[in-house]
Amino acid sequence: MAISQIMRRNLITLDMDDTLADAKGLFEHHDMHHILITDNGQLTGVITDRDLLQHLSPTIGTRKETPQDGFILNKKVHLIMSRDVIKASADITLNEAVLIFYDHKISCIPVIDENERPIGIITWRDIIKVIAVQYRKKTQASISQPEH
Numbered sequence: 001m002a003i004s005q006i007m008r009r010n011l012i013t014l015d016m017d018d019t020l021a022d023a024k025g026l027f028e029h030h031d032m033h034h035i036l037i038t039d040n041g042q043l044t045g046v047i048t049d050r051d052l053l054q055h056l057s058p059t060i061g062t063r064k065e066t067p068q069d070g071f072i073l074n075k076k077v078h079l080i081m082s083r084d085v086i087k088a089s090a091d092i093t094l095n096e097a098v099l100i101f102y103d104h105k106i107s108c109i110p111v112i113d114e115n116e117r118p119i120g121i122i123t124w125r126d127i128i129k130v131i132a133v134q135y136r137k138k139t140q141a142s143i144s145q146p147e148h
Helices: 020-029 049-055 067-073 094-104 124-144
Strands: 013-015 034-039 042-048 108-112 118-123
Touching (some): 020 034, 020 067, 042 049
Parallel strands (some): 013 034
16 A cells, blocks of 8 residues: 555645744644645655644743743744655555654654655554554454354
8 A cells, every 4th residue: 555545635834934833823723743844845844743842931821921932932943843854755655654664763754746845744643543444344354254
């Protein structure tokens, strides 16, 4: 099975000069853990929700928020993004994707076209879901078969 069959195509991206406040807002309003960062449409980096949390103060949005907290929210995403992005084309197999996740200890693989433009994303959770569904179908099929 090619990853194009299970990758998510509804991408949420930010430009390199968008702010950490922009990233924070996207993470708060969407059920996701990765934001792809682009420059003129080409993939240049990835930010995870963990990356963002490492850079934000726990006092942001509280009565104890400081001027420094506001300054941090105005930092550009390119300052904290991962630049050495492990990416793949849509035609790699699920097994190849598993090896990429394992070998590089990453949690997402951006899927790009021939022009380095993001067209999808696959996470380790997507692969676990496929395996779980296949296993469930297999075990239910064996349960529903009558014994001889």
